[in-house]
Amino acid sequence: MARSTYYYWINAFGREDKYTEIKSLIKEIFHTHKGRYRYRRITLELRNRGARINHKTVLRLMNELGLKSLVRFKQELEEYIHYYNHQRIKVKLKHTKISSADQGIGPHYYFLYSRNEE
Structure with missing residues (x-):
């Protein structure tokens, strides 16, 4: 193991998570809307509340928290003949x-x- 990797992990272990407040907000929004909001709508709600955060970060944090939306995409029916x-x-x-x-x-x-x- 490289020396830099060892010291990186030693220092990272003592740090606190910088997304603890955001994670609690994500959980709150997710549960108030009964699991119907996906990461994009949660991102918009966080921005309305004044937090600056990217949608990819919200997706990653939701995956870490194990939050998955209950809404599924409906498959569209095709009403025409393919030529x-x-x-x-x-x-x-x-x-x-x-x-x-x-x-x-x-x-x-x-x-x-x-x-x-x-």
Whole structure:
């Protein structure tokens, strides 16, 4: 072990944590909002209370305290059909009925077309 590392740890062991006040504020904000606030909203609340702190520091302190938000992201549903390579179907024959159905098999879609002539 290097001499500088040894003395660094000896000196660091005696120091008090400079984030003790911030940690208590983070716990207070987290529990008053029933675990619904994530690190970004907690950062904004801390800034409203007059503390200057970065959001990455708040995230690190929350991880050290074991605070995790209960809110989960909702997965958005897609309401449109994916056209591969952004290709659309161009109809060259006029006065014909074209019906289509897209079948999803695994990760691929197969487009089935039938042309009905009258």
